[in-house]
Amino acid sequence: MTSSTPNPAAATTRAPSARTVARLWRALVVALSAVVLLMLTPPSVAGATPDGAASPSRVAAASGGVTGAVEPSLAGGQPRDVDPDRPVVVIGVAGLAWADVTPMTPALWSLSQDSVGSLVVRSVRTSSCPADGWLAISAGTRAADTSGPCRDLLEPDPDGSVPGWADYQAAAAEENFDARLGLLGDATVGTQTPATSIGPGAAIALADAAGQTADHMRRPTGAQEWTVQTTIALERSRLVVIDAGEVQDAPGPVTTQQYHDNQVQVADEHVAAIIQGIRDSGTDPVIVLSGISDSGSGPGLRVLAISGADQEPALLTSSSTRQDGYVLATDQQATITGLLGITAAIPSGVTIGAPARALPDSSTAAQRIEVLLDDELHAQAVRPLVASYYLILVILNLALFAAVALGLKRPAATRIRAFLARRFPRRRGRPDENLVVARSGVLRLLRVVALSIGALPVSSFLANLLPWWRSTPPALGLAVITLGWVALIVAIALVGPWRRRVLGPATWVAAVTAGVLTVDVVTGATLQISAVMGVPTLVAGRFYGMNNTSFSLFTVSTLLVTVAIANPLVRAGRRKLAGVIVLAIGVFAAAIDGAPGIGADFGGPPALLPAYGLLALMAAGIRLTWKRVLGVLAVAAAATIGLAFIDWLRPADDRTHLGRFFQTVLDGGLWPVIARKLDQNITILFGNRPLTILAICGVLTVVFVLARPIRGAITSPGGGGYDWLSAGTPISRMGRDAPMLPPGIIAIGVALGLGLVVNDSGIAIPAIGVSVTVPLLLAACATWMLALEPADLIRANQEPGEPVRTAAAPPAQPVRRVRVPRRGRPG
Known part of the structure; x- marks a missing residue:
């Protein structure tokens, strides 16, 4: 043609x-x-409800509705007024999925009653390790450990240096994401915002560019110690980041459900002790519960929940996704700095995240979690x-x-x-x-x-x-x-x-x-x-x-x-x-x-x-x-x-x-x-x-x-x-x-x-x-x-050497002789 x-x-x-x-x-x-x-005109918001609430049909999908026909809600959601004196507590449980959060885990369930969303933890590689998730909070962009099996995270050295920091920096230099590790830690130091880390993962998140932690506590071993350390941290810091453990697959070739459930139960006990420590401190912080990374068997959507006195039932989103219920791992740093009011301390253009925002709705917590579980089912099925x-x-x-x-x-x-x-x-x-x-x-x-x-x-x-x-x-x-x-x-x-x-x-x-x-x-x-x-x-x-x-x-x-x-x-x-x-x-x-x-x-x-x-x-x-x-x-x-x-x-x-x-x-x-x-x-x-x-x-x-x-x-x-x-x-x-x-x-x-x-x-x-x-x-x-x-169809279909046939020729008629008089001689 x-x-x-x-x-x-x-x-x-x-x-x-x-x-x-x-x-x-x-x-x-x-x-x-x-x-x-x-x-030049501002982008229209298709399908947004007048108050920026999450579309009711989105939540109705949990009970068998049609999710594909859902109208999107306001991507920006409802911004929160920043209280400069209100503390922020970030609780990380690496590998925690919404399937793990049920009434049988009461502490985790209690933190899922307000704003919830699915955390997309993909970083540099297909499946993310715990170190990758904590580095995303530190850098505000995609960053990861060196390739290979996930390493066991260790507590900082006595001088405050984070083990493996040189490896993290080398891995960041090899990638093309221009990750600057230590941005969150530098921002808290530069703004004189007191910050405390508890546990090895939290130390990675709050370390400065040199890999040093200013105020760190080792991960507790018992419930009482978890409570005491949380109370002490809130008494002296506005930002407390806690590594509450991991929910990882079994170390053997077969992952047993019992092994998984035991880890979830341990994490729930840690979170319960942390919540008690928050109550004992007499403060009213914003609590961010994060699933941090994958669990080892493959990629998946993880938990992100934000709760507090001024939080209302909602699905979370961000301008990075513009989709109800989805927040990226790289959005966590912007969310934390936004809650603390120190966003200006992060250099412009070096991060890719955006603050998580709420899309209020009138559904129950169970319905919202059912929506997020359906999203996970959809993602894993496709x-x-x-x-x-x-x-x-x-x-x-x-x-x-x-x-x-x-x-x-x-x-x-x-x-x-x-x-x-x-x-x-x-x-x-x-x-x-x-x-x-x-x-x-x-x-x-x-x-x-x-x-x-x-x-x-x-x-x-x-x-x-x-x-x-x-x-x-x-x-x-x-x-x-x-x-x-x-x-x-x-x-x-x-x-x-x-x-x-x-x-x-x-x-x-x-x-x-x-x-x-x-x-x-x-x-x-x-x-x-x-x-x-x-x-x-x-x-x-x-x-x-x-x-x-x-x-x-x-x-x-x-x-x-x-x-x-x-x-x-x-x-x-x-x-x-x-x-x-x-x-x-x-x-x-x-x-x-x-x-x-x-x-x-x-x-x-x-x-x-x-x-x-x-x-x-x-x-x-x-x-x-x-x-x-x-x-x-x-x-x-x-x-x-x-x-x-x-x-x-x-x-x-x-x-x-x-x-x-x-x-x-x-x-x-x-x-x-x-x-x-x-x-x-x-x-x-x-x-x-x-x-x-x-x-x-x-x-x-x-x-x-x-x-x-x-x-x-x-x-x-x-x-x-x-x-x-x-x-x-x-x-x-x-x-x-x-x-x-x-x-x-x-x-x-x-x-x-x-x-x-x-x-x-x-x-x-x-x-x-x-x-x-x-x-x-x-x-x-x-x-x-x-x-x-x-007209030429039969000719086009003839075999070579075959007599010519016509498609539309009428049947042959017998020839009739007609006598024509000849000219005669005069006479």
């Missing part, structure tokens, strides 16, 4: 004048200015299915490409028809009808299969509208619901009023994909949470806006829809209007993807805007030159920087990662960010991950193996090996019926290529884009072939 026959209507259109080109450039500038003005899903998606695409490139060409098709003819003889007297049915049946089957594969990604998101993770096994529930959505989307594509248009069915699938993703990001991106192609919550990535997978799907689907909208205008010769409409859609798509309050995707506009700019020029009939291409790229770069700058103008706690990136650049941290992105790209490209290797092989197979025979057939005058499907019509004629299709393919290639460069998912972006684009293009091609007149 790379070459096309010029449209007669368009061929008579004069080339755009210099004035037309200038007008289009001015329209581009005006449109981008509109985006900038849009970005985790083992992601690789299998992508494997299936890639295999289906490769099978489709191979069937089209190799199986449907004339030599293979002839052998298949001969085999079927032997197994299923044709009915006598109706050979021509059988030929027609065979061709149309193959094309209809190809279209259904291609549309189904193209609809698979968006269906995986829609599957989250139903709680498939509660089924047994979860994989079966996900498969049934996903295939149900695929069937519904494809059925509508084939029965809708657009079914006979060349781009109609494929455009419907693309429109559903673009529409679902748009509505999702505008309303809080809840469908993406723990979706197989969405946001894996256990990875602690970006929980809101467009992630890289969604960006790839959104990009190709919106471009395909744009091609379908502009196509009739170009065929009618109204190229100027087509160019303006393409430009308007591009600005809208870039705003959805890049707006801080919506998509918040820094790497999206640099790929979307050039693609749409070039597509607009081609739709308007303007010849592409190096100057024009560079101009489009420059405007796109300026718009992207403008988005980040506008987000940076907002208060620090309200910024998305766009504004935080701008601040990082101002603080001189650009190169570490670039290095980290490059490292992630290289890791994905050359890492030992079967999914990535398979995706790369899929792209290479399509481009270098399967595309070559298809390209030859496209340029062949009679359809090449596909003449029996195209009725002898050159496939390049499709470019005349859909003149915007070749420019659209170019624009998709530009967007995916730039997306590969500017995003940190690397080869995954074009791989995902190809897995949707190519099936939908094949579906459009099948629709076009079905609409062809079958």
